[in-house]
Amino acid sequence: MLKIITGVAAGSVLGFSALPASAEGLLQKARTQGITVGIANEIPYGFQNANGSVEGIAPSVAKKVLNEMGITKIQWKVLPFGQLIPAVKAGRIDLASASQNVLPERCKQVAFSRVNSSYGEGLLVPKGNPKNIHSYMDIKNNPQLKLGIVTGADQLNFAQGMNIPQSQIVLIRANSDAIPALQSHRIDAYAATGLTVYELAKKSPMVQRAEPFTQPKYHGKSTRSYGAFSMRKSDTAFLKAFNQELAKVQASPFWANTLEHYGLSKEDVQAARMQKTSALCSGGR
Missing domain, CATH: 3.40.190.10 (Periplasmic binding protein-like II)
Incomplete structure (x- = not known):
């Protein structure tokens, strides 16, 4: 089930709690009630088509990973890129899916998944x-x-x-x-x-x-950048499960084919495969 909403306050209109989902345990809540995922509407990183569907480098992989985690209800929220991390921290979205570059200053605010993409x-x-x-x-x-x-x-x-x-x-x-x-x-x-x-x-x-x-x-x-999914630091169980399934997806042809479909080169895919989030958060490049 895919729903798309825009604006910061839309979650409360649809009955989503303004409190961080981690208070209930995001992993369990997402499996039973669904998950809210933010995108920045930027091609090809994560965007909404004219027909209302959401695709791009990050959302296409996110949908696959979440499905493998047993999460089938995804509510997409379109936000300005600069509001994604504040929205994650405030609980307005549970996951940012916009190929955000993993930078030390961002790592201080949110938890990043395994590297999912690379672009340069x-x-x-x-x-x-x-x-x-x-x-x-x-x-x-x-x-x-x-x-x-x-x-x-x-x-x-x-x-x-x-x-x-x-x-x-x-x-x-x-x-x-x-x-x-x-x-x-x-x-x-x-x-x-x-x-x-x-x-x-x-x-x-x-x-x-x-x-x-x-x-x-x-x-x-x-000058190369490395993109990943971001979530609240407190959602440790969700991060662990997400990374486990993301690793499996990245080992399949689907992952490389998806990234190349949206314009990333074979070198980009290989770079994403080799880089560690922990190194990037420490300032390594």
Whole structure:
């Protein structure tokens, strides 16, 4: 059973208690009464379709995991991304399913599940990747190569942080200019987030994303992010059961197929598989 509500106060309208579900034991309550799950309505991380259904990287996996836990009643609540953690802490939702990046400051407020996804940067290159470009370093090491970047984008900071000369950087107006710039040989690669590169690659058979791809480093740390589900720290039994079932789901083809369906690369999937939440909460990357 899927229900979708919006707004902070909607839970009380439908009879959900404003008190944290952990007071009753979230695991047992979720199995008997259902669970409230928050999303931020951001494609492809977790979003509501025009027909009212909820999907995305996190919700698709969450539905599978919760079903395996014996939880079949899911009430979805759409909230601004910044309100997800406050809503978890206040008991307005039981679980946030939005591929939230696991950061030490967030770990102080909520408990995160096993890492479920990973997302980072990418490069768009001509079909066949004729210049064999697989990283920002490949650009830096070949003075003949030109890297396209949207004016003002974070990727400019990454390129400059890796000491790619300004003479090799070509600033373009928007993502929509990337494919024409590649086709005209004005640039040899275009830098953007991995998911942006994925979406652009679908628009033309003349381009592709560079695979494999090595994530750039900024201030000595990888720019890669790691997403997980968040819940209240007091819901320890629920977290343990959720992690157990999530591990089983991640061992099946369903998990990798789901992540790749929404645009994550094989490298993204492997990165998510290898990273530990405890390390991320301690500041490791």
